[in-house]
Amino acid sequence: MEVAKALASAPRLKILGWLKDPDAHFVSRRPGDLGPAGVCASLIAQKAGISPPTASRHLDVLRRAGLIETERIAGWSFHRRNPAGLDLAHQLLDDI
Numbered sequence: 448m449e450v451a452k453a454l455a456s457a458p459r460l461k462i463l464g465w466l467k468d469p470d471a472h473f474v475s476r477r478p479g480d481l482g483p484a485g486v487c488a489s490l491i492a493q494k495a496g497i498s499p500p501t502a503s504r505h506l507d508v509l510r511r512a513g514l515i516e517t518e519r520i521a522g523w524s525f526h527r528r529n530p531a532g533l534d535l536a537h538q539l540l541d542d543i
Contacts, residue, residue, distance in 0.1 A: 450536045453512035458495055459505050463514060465494060466528045484518045485527030512536070 453459055465472040466486060473481050473490045480487035492502035506526055509515040513532030518525045 449508075449512040450514070450539055453508050453514055454536070456505065456508070458497065459509055461495065462491060462505060462509065463528065463533075465491070466515065466526065469527075479520075480523070482525075484520055485516070485525035488524045488526060491526065 469481055469486050473486055473494060475481040476490070480490055488502055488506060489499060491506065492499045495502060495505075497505075503524075506515065506517065506524070510517050510526075513529055514536060515526050515532070516529045518527075
């Protein structure tokens with residue numbers, strides 16, 4: 448159910464697409480906001496044209512569904528795709 452909810456939102460689908468190739472979709476504003484740990488939530492909010500709290504809610508739905516992983520570093524949240532969670536989502540959708 449969480450996967451269906453996560454995928455039922457255009458902004459969340461866009462975020463998943465952007466996280467597939469972060470270097471192509473985000474421009475780093477300061478050292479460390481785009482790297483191996485993922486993309487800083489503030490960059491995602493800016494790219495989506497939404498407030499940071501709204502971006503956080505979208506990211507939380509994606510995280511709870513297992514589609515992304517979140518890592519906290521020095522008070523900042525970084526997000527990246529979770530391949531295992533995405534594989535499971537593909538399997539669930541194939542079963543429908």
